[in-house]
Amino acid sequence: MEDLIIIGAGPAGLTAGLYAARARLKTLMLEKLSPGGQVLMTDWVENYPGFPDGISGFELMDKMRRQAEKFGLDIKSTEVSRLDVLKEKQILATDNGNLESKAIILACGATPQRLGIEGESLLTGKGVSYCATCDGPFYREQEVAVIGGGDTAVEEALFLTKFASKIYLVHRRDKLRATKLLQERAWEEEKIEIIWDSIPKTIVGEAGVEGIDLKNVKTGEESHLPVQGVFVFIGYRPNNELVKGVLECDERGFVVTSNNMETSETGIFAAGDITSKLLRQISTAVGDGATAAFAAERYLESLK
Ligand code: NAP
Numbered sequence: 001m002e003d004l005i006i007i008g009a010g011p012a013g014l015t016a017g018l019y020a021a022r023a024r025l026k027t028l029m030l031e032k033l034s035p036g037g038q039v040l041m042t043d044w045v046e047n048y049p050g051f052p053d054g055i056s057g058f059e060l061m062d063k064m065r066r067q068a069e070k071f072g073l074d075i076k077s078t079e080v081s082r083l084d085v086l087k088e089k090q091i092l093a094t095d096n097g098n099l100e101s102k103a104i105i106l107a108c109g110a111t112p113q114r115l116g117i118e119g120e121s122l123l124t125g126k127g128v129s130y131c132a133t134c135d136g137p138f139y140r141e142q143e144v145a146v147i148g149g150g151d152t153a154v155e156e157a158l159f160l161t162k163f164a165s166k167i168y169l170v171h172r173r174d175k176l177r178a179t180k181l182l183q184e185r186a187w188e189e190e191k192i193e194i195i196w197d198s199i200p201k202t203i204v205g206e207a208g209v210e211g212i213d214l215k216n217v218k219t220g221e222e223s224h225l226p227v228q229g230v231f232v233f234i235g236y237r238p239n240n241e242l243v244k245g246v247l248e249c250d251e252r253g254f255v256v257t258s259n260n261m262e263t264s265e266t267g268i269f270a271a272g273d274i275t276s277k278l279l280r281q282i283s284t285a286v287g288d289g290a291t292a293a294f295a296a297e298r299y300l301e302s303l304k
Pocket residue numbers: 047115147148149150151152153155172173176177199233234235236278279280281
């Protein structure tokens with residue numbers, strides 16, 4: 001049996017893994033994809049302290065993984081399909097059979113929210129994308145739409161100016177939610193045009209995106225915007241499938257934790273984007289991960 005199993009190898013999980021490995025806990029990290037999490041989809045990170053010139057999302061996560069592995073963290077590529085919460089022992093069903101652990105840290109993160117409109121599923125991968133870093137280069141000298149008004153939408157719209165000839169930022173209100181600095185950069189960028197008070201109704205196309213039908217939410221006016229790509233950045237939903245109905249979650253499904261990252265079940269901790277909190281950043285995920293590992297260590301000591 002493991003002392004600690006960490007599910008998810010993003011910034012929260014890798015930091016928890018680093019601290020747990022240094023605390024010499026018998027720790028296993030499980031990740032269904034490559035270590036790194038959503039940061040791997042970020043081209044350039046400018047607000048993680050310690051890197052005054054910024055750092056690529058890939059490089060930052062590679063450094064975090066190597067640092068945790070240097071202290072002995074064992075990372076296994078496997079998907080957890082079920083979590084059974086028992087007294088003083090948790091059982092995880094995985095691709096490679098059942099695993100047992102005294103404590104768990106959930107660091108499964110979150111997934112980009114879908115618009116849920118006509119044409120979106122059909123055209124995902126054929127012009128509809130949730131990752132500008134991955135798909136931006138396909139849109140050289142083409143016109144694209146970015147949906148959303150938060151940090152992700154504005155940051156990714158700015159990134160897309162490297163490739164696209166024009167970026168329409170479609171936002172449902174008349175004020176952006178994004179950080180002021182990002183807003184200033186968007187105002188200054190000639191290639192970005194903001195379409196205010198508008199929501200997409202349909203993504204049009206068959207073999208590929210041909211445009212989007214928009215509706216102005218104030219006037220009710222409908223219009224068609226011819227674009228070859230649609231990038232959707234309207235927030236995230238928690239990857240809570242393993243713990244839905246088991247742990248206390250908020251109204252949006254994010255796992256509720258104490259200040260010490262304890263969940264509603266003893267021995268299960270949560271860290272990073274899956275948790276209910278004000279700010280989802282790499283820096284906050286890292287703090288959560290360190291706290292969760294320390295709290296898990298204390299919990300394991302209490303079992304002795
Ligand atoms: P977010 O802050 O939740 O913003 C989502 C945006 O999408 C909002 O502007 C929202 O409009 C809009 N929206 C939501 N549902 C919609 C729908 N159904 N149709 C149309 N528009 C919709 O999400 P995010 O930008 O992905 O950011 C998530 C977290 O990561 C935030 O804490 C953010 O600060 C952080 N983040 C930080 C950085 C950075 O620091 N560089 C970069 C990326 C993300 P309303 O404004 O009207 O609600």
